[in-house]
Amino acid sequence: xxxxPTLDFLLYDWLAAESLSQRSRFAxxxxxxxxxxxxxxxxxxxxxxAPFNRTVDTQEPHFDGEKxxxxxxxxxxxxxxxxxxxxxxxxxxxxxxxxxxxxxxxxANAFFAMASVSIGSGMxxxxxxxxxxxxxxxxxxxxxxxxxxxxxFSGTMCLSEPQAGSSLSDVxxxxxxxxxxHENDPLGPRYxxxxxxxxxxxGEHELTDNIIHLVLAKIPxxxxxxxxxxxxxxxxxxxxxxxxxxxxxxxxxxxxxLAGLNHKLGWRGTTNTLLNFGEGKYPVPSTGSGPAVSGAxxxxxxxxxxxxxxxxxxxxxxxxxxGMAATMLGMAGYHASLEYAKxxxxxxxxxxxxxxxxxxxxxxxxxxxxxxxxxxQKAYCEGALALELxxxxxxxxxxxxxxxTADEARMLLEVLTPIAKSWPSEWCLEANSLAIxxxxxxxxxxxxxxxxxxxxxxxxxIHEGTHGIQGMDLLGRKxxxxxxxxxxxxxxxxxxxxxxxxxxxELAVYANALGKxxxxxxxxxxxxxxxxxxxxxxxxxxxxxxxxxxTVLAWIxxxxxxxxxxxxxxxxxxxxxxxxxxxxxxxxxxxxKIDAWLKVVETRDQTCADxxxxxx
Numbered sequence: 306x307x308x309x310p311t312l313d314f315l316l317y318d319w320l321a322a323e324s325l326s327q328r329s330r331f332a333x334x335x336x337x338x339x340x341x342x343x344x345x346x347x348x349x350x351x352x353x354x355a356p357f358n359r360t361v362d363t364q365e366p367h368f369d370g371e372k373x374x375x376x377x378x379x380x381x382x383x384x385x386x387x388x389x390x391x392x393x394x395x396x397x398x399x400x401x402x403x404x405x406x407x408x409x410x411x412x413a414n415a416f417f418a419m420a421s422v423s424i425g426s427g428m429x430x431x432x433x434x435x436x437x438x439x440x441x442x443x444x445x446x447x448x449x450x451x452x453x454x455x456x457x458f459s460g461t462m463c464l465s466e467p468q469a470g471s472s473l474s475d476v477x478x479x480x481x482x483x484x485x486x487h488e489n490d491p492l493g494p495r496y497x498x499x500x501x502x503x504x505x506x507x508g509e510h511e512l513t514d515n516i517i518h519l520v521l522a523k524i525p526x527x528x529x530x531x532x533x534x535x536x537x538x539x540x541x542x543x544x545x546x547x548x549x550x551x552x553x554x555x556x557x558x559x560x561x562x563l564a565g566l567n568h569k570l571g572w573r574g575t576t577n578t579l580l581n582f583g584e585g586k587y588p589v590p591s592t593g594s595g596p597a598v599s600g601a602x603x604x605x606x607x608x609x610x611x612x613x614x615x616x617x618x619x620x621x622x623x624x625x626x627x628g629m630a631a632t633m634l635g636m637a638g639y640h641a642s643l644e645y646a647k648x649x650x651x652x653x654x655x656x657x658x659x660x661x662x663x664x665x666x667x668x669x670x671x672x673x674x675x676x677x678x679x680x681x682q683k684a685y686c687e688g689a690l691a692l693e694l695x696x697x698x699x700x701x702x703x704x705x706x707x708x709x710t711a712d713e714a715r716m717l718l719e720v721l722t723p724i725a726k727s728w729p730s731e732w733c734l735e736a737n738s739l740a741i742x743x744x745x746x747x748x749x750x751x752x753x754x755x756x757x758x759x760x761x762x763x764x765x766x767i768h769e770g771t772h773g774i775q776g777m778d779l780l781g782r783k784x785x786x787x788x789x790x791x792x793x794x795x796x797x798x799x800x801x802x803x804x805x806x807x808x809x810x811e812l813a814v815y816a817n818a819l820g821k822x823x824x825x826x827x828x829x830x831x832x833x834x835x836x837x838x839x840x841x842x843x844x845x846x847x848x849x850x851x852x853x854x855x856t857v858l859a860w861i862x863x864x865x866x867x868x869x870x871x872x873x874x875x876x877x878x879x880x881x882x883x884x885x886x887x888x889x890x891x892x893x894x895x896x897x898k899i900d901a902w903l904k905v906v907e908t909r910d911q912t913c914a915d916x917x918x919x920x921x
Contacts, residue, residue, distance in 0.1 A: 354420035361574025387456025423574030433460025497600030499583035508578030540612030541603030571760030635733025638740030776846030
């Protein structure tokens with residue numbers, strides 16, 4: 306079963322991605338060039354990624370005392386991915402890019418995430434370089450970002466610390482000026498960093514010539530103390546190996562040392578590390594005038610104390626990337642369990658007199674409950690894919706639309722990003738669980754791939770901001786921003802879909818249900834903040850996010866159904882029936898869940914918040 310027909314429908318029939326070639330930035334492109342990119346990525350994913358998904362799961366990264374060892378398949382896959390140009394797909398021609406729409410880049414990367422998310426496709430490297438393109442100096446872009454886009458260097462993001470976790474206000478990594486003339490380094494103001502970071506994906510390996518770490522640290526005040534909270538955080542480029550202003554390796558190893566590898570439930574093909582900065586394992590001589598200073602060499606990005614603002618550029622991009630990874634893991638499980646259900650004979654249909662043992666067995670896809678599990682997976686995964694591509698389309702609108710549409714897209718992305726990250730990571734994980742269930746006992750063995758898909762996907766509810774963090778971001782910030790403008794813009798788009806769908810008899814009932822759901826989300830948002838106390842509102846931020854996400858997905862499915870009906874004359878009738886079936890499933894089985902979630906939100910239920918610790 307191929308992903309391509311679903312992608313083609315969503316991109317061309319639903320999102321009208323081909324029309325992007327009418328914009329000056331994408332004028333060299335057409336559907337033909339977009340399809341050529343998909344052909345290339347689909348082939349690389351099929352040849353270099355998918356056959357080795359189990360290999361990288363069983364042959365975990367290990368440290369031999371000198372370097373981290375990864376399977377040869379990982380080296381080959383990363384080399385092929387870099388050679389495809391996908392690391393710089395959306396970048397300017399001057400940066401070695403193809404000036405592809407981000408919508409096309411996101412869709413193309415879906416093939417790699419589905420084939421082997423554990424091998425990876427350079428999401429952090431691209432995100433790292435994209436941040437530098439916005440916040441870095443011209444030379445930082447040339448030396449670091451350009452080499453990342455080419456695949457010569459790779460990149461990471463270093464936020465969490467052992468004592469801080471997701472609480473970035475508590476980071477204690479320090480950065481002090483490297484000499485009296487530290488401001489004059491051509492690569493940016495030069496500092497020395499000391500501290501520890503953990504959960505650093507791809508933090509140590511031999512896949513590229515260099516690893517460019519983007520590190521959050523605090524510059525001490527005149528009294529030598531760190532500014533408390535997030536206000537004191539700055540952002541630094543800390544290369545594994547030092548380079549000159551032409552991007553050439555100097556032969557000096559920076560004082561960044563591997564402290565250990567994390568051994569994970571899944572996603573085992575990607576190294577996940579603890580890193581020590583400035584511990585003295587690789588001492589770097591101090592340069593310039595002034596007293597000698599030790600620590601890892603780092604170059605300031607942007608202005609001092611504005612590091613978190615800069616880093617959010619990468620974090621938001623990574624959150625959409627995590628949502629896509631979760632989606633495609635769910636999709637891989639769906640395709641595997643669908644294939645299994647079509648070929649596995651078991652049981653017989655129930656007649657009035659019971660089952661007739663003399664009759665031949667039927668394939669399990671003929672059982673209603675198996676169809677329920679398959680339809681749930683389809684509704685979760687194809688709906689999530691549509692959501693991620695919709696957000697990618699908003700990114701293109703933000704960058705290449707008119708000033709008015711660009712600002713609308715920016716605001717819509719603010720509201721939808723927590724959903725784009727959290728919803729697939731919860732419900733496509735549930736799809737993976739259902740894929741195991743469709744396989745029965747076989748699904749729980751390593752003879753079939755669905756158990757690995759579940760293990761790999763379980764990470765996505767955690768990294769790039771846990772469910773709790775995303776919920777508080779949505780209810781505590783995003784729906785309140787600019788006087789609730791983002792929520793109002795989203796409601797307007799949902800109402801536009803409702804107005805079109807209500808004219809079609811077979812969709813009218815769903816349009817009415819969506820209207821009621823949207824109204825309920827709006828009233829619950831107001832009720833949550835009725836007292837004006839964050840503690841009252843945010844105690845149930847996750848149920849709010851779940852209800853919000855289900856409402857968004859109900860809208861996505863209704864909009865997709867409209868496009869499917871419109872395209873039915875020329876497209877596959879079976880595919881249209883499948884999309885309408887998934888829409889029906891979502892409205893009958895999923896959307897009704899929001900009333901229970903929103904009840905605790907609008908009553909500001911304090912059951913969880915008030916329970917004393919000793920009661921547990």
